[in-house]
Amino acid sequence: MTEAIYVEGTVRPDEESVTGMSEAIETDTTETETAPFPTKVKANNVDAFYAEKQALFGVSLDVPENQVTALIGPSGCGKSTFLRCINRMNDTIPICRVTGDITIDEQDIYDPAIDVVQLRARVGMVFQKPNPFPKSIYENVAYGPRIHGMAQGKADIDDLVESSLQRAGLWNEVKDRLGESGTSLSGGQQQRLCIARAIAVNPDVILMDEPCSALDPIATARIEELMDELRQNYTIVIVTHSMQQAARVSQRTAFFHLGYLVESGATEMIFTNPEDTRTQDYITGRFG
């Protein structure tokens, strides 16, 4: 897996990197096939509109628990829109309208009885551009547990901050400077801080929208390693424009094109033996 990281660099893969990818997949497949994973998030016939413009057309996708599911596709195809349907972040865009069903643990998240704020605590999100609060590193992580009443006293919060930072692989770098502003960290550290902030509220699902697109290859490698560790405890959905990354980190891949979900399945299948010609064209770099 680690060798493949250094192949990364081009958005549109050439033949070489595709072969590099299939190597990476082989190391992963053994695990994926042995354990059956129950469905965590289930989307059924989801349409999304921005005002009159339809951005998603009848998307149905099952996201298995404790797996990394990658959403790939050319830019503007609706990957982010679909991701933002899962924690109802699209509700914050006034012109955006979503129809269809999305369930998490068989509970309809668009049910009027569902509280959006609680839903977003269960479904964490990491954004494309690292966006720590302009507060201290400690406050960044402590904020979520505080507003959700997850801790009784300062000691509880301290524990939560430490364990979250540790799980995000940032503890050793920041343990002596927790009082410094989160924005003073490097880009990759900021992104891991955002991951720590998301896992501090102990979500079931973590959504990541191109989390490495603003990072250098080494910071990217750290985040990818982290994702592999995090999936033991969380269900991860990641949008990525890098197919090498999808191949390296995900067990499941869904290919979007012009608002349609073209094909989804085990990552290995999508990359080695896609059913749809559009998928094939995309992963071999014929369009992008």
Added chain:
Amino acid sequence: MTDPTIDQPITRKPDFSATHLRKRYRAEARFKFYGVAAIFAALAMLAILLGSIISTGSSAFTQTEIALDIKLDAAKIDPDGTRDPESLARANYRTIVRDAMRAQFPEVSGRRDLRKLYKLVSTGSDFTLRQIVEADPALIGTTQTIWFKSSADLDQLNKGAIPRDVPEGDRRVNDAQITWFDALSDDGRTRRSFNTTFFTSGDSREPEQAGVWGAVVGTMLTLFVTLVLSFPIGVMSAVYLEEFAPKNRWTDLIEVNINNLAAVPSIVFGLLGLAVFLNFFGLPRSAPLVGGLVLALMTLPTVIIAGRAALQSVPPSIREAALGVGASPLQTVSHHVLPLAMPGILTGTIIGMARALGETAPLLMIGMVAFIVDIPRGFTDAATVLPVQVFLWADAPERAFVERTSAAIMVLLAFLILMNLAAVLLRRKFERRW
């Protein structure tokens, strides 16, 4: 000029020549010069303005005083010998002061000359004496040397504002008064001391008894009402419109109206205040409460517009981050967006308050442009404000009010500087980088 041939593609190279470079450097130097020149021009005008205000106004901070030997005759002040405050208050101090002046210049006689003599000291002298006696009744029966304010005209003469070398009919002090004053000076009986009255009294018809304190208190009361109303209402409106209100035709309409209100001439708000607060609600005239209400109406659009601009400048990624960890919209705004927008909101509020501080036109309509002697003690007492005081004094005929006008402007500017300082400190407290 050579024609490029078709089969030979033209290659154009960037001009790296020295002349090109020199031209660019010269343009840059020219631009820099214009900028510096503009700043100097602005500074020069500011210096002229401040210089003229300070040079005319600073003399108002001192006051000429005259020492008189006052015989505090028990028979005249307290004939019953009871030291009863009421009878002390009733005594005729004016004649005591006049007697002392006659004793100082025994050669003066005749009603006309005596009246000129009495005019050397301020008409408020009897009140000054009464206060001294009331403060210490033990003085009764003794003779004391007491410093009295000179009349404003003599004060101006002493400060050189009234020239001595013009014909007697062309100046406000006559030759006899000048002679007496010089005699007093030679005797060491005149001095210039700090003019506390200017900072502790209300307005007066007599320049030497007039002060800005009444206007300062009126300004503080009025601006307090303005701030307490316009800041919270303005910030709440801005937050609601920017963060919560649906974007539809109604909010567009409200936005357009708020923008228009910010440009409405201030006198219109005065008329509104007259019609609504005085005539409809029956609130008292000339009151800081009403003045504050009117100025709050005027300031609100400024605060709302500045607040919305400040909220808009908070990056959306902060909102997404907060919503993403499950903060409610209210928590998102109050924990993250509002604190980040606070410096901008404060700047806008201070700009609005500074404008309110300098406003006279809307106050005209609600009776705050008035001659008010008493220092206001509450929000419903009759009061005036600093710019109105400046306006009233600028209009007064006495020479002594000229320097007081400039001095009042200095007080107004000091007020403004204090407000800006507070804003800077508050802003620094809230400022965060992202």
